Amino acid sequence: MADMKKVSSFILWLMTFCLLLGCNGGQEQHRLLADLERRDSARESITNDSLAEALVTYFDHHGSRNERMRSKYILGRTYFFLGELPHALETLYEAADCADTTAADCDFITLSNIHKQSASIFYEQVQPRSQLKELRLAEYYAWKGGDTLKAINSFSLQASAYDYLKMHDSIIAVVEKATDWY
Secondary structure, X not given: OHHHHHHHHHHHHHHHHHHHHOOXXXXXXXXXXXXXXXXXXXXXOOXXXXXXXXXXXXXXXXXXXXHHHHHHHHHHHHHHHOOOHHHHHHHHHHHXXXXXXXXXXXXXXXXXXHHXXXXXXXXXXXXXXXXXXXXHHHHHHHHXXXXXXXXXXXXXXXXXXXXXXXXXXXXXXXXXXXXXXO
């Protein structure tokens, strides 16, 4: 029985090792990243930071700029769900740095999501000026990515930052313009 546990443990270790090294040509890593992205889109909490870190390690060595950005975004979201906000923010900035905004295939929607997530962290930390900066970037990249609803939503969220700053005229202007757009 003890030998069976050792064999099972070794097989699990070997599978993890292959995952990190990409023994399967990357198919499993792509599937896992897509699965985590689906869970994130469904608003499920992602708390497996070991898996997210393994994916970042893999895509840092074998992925495109968009794949590196996507994997680091998921890792940042994982840290957010774990309550590690400073670490989440640092990882989200690393993810944004992966983007090549001059490339025709740039994933502007993920880049918009990165900035929107950063804005929510600044909201929680009551840093309205930083929140505004991130929401403006989220809106800009959503427009570039062709997601009108995400762009309008990012714009409308700026009202909460203006509320912290007690800029009532700006709140009214944002709400009216967002209402018109909707």
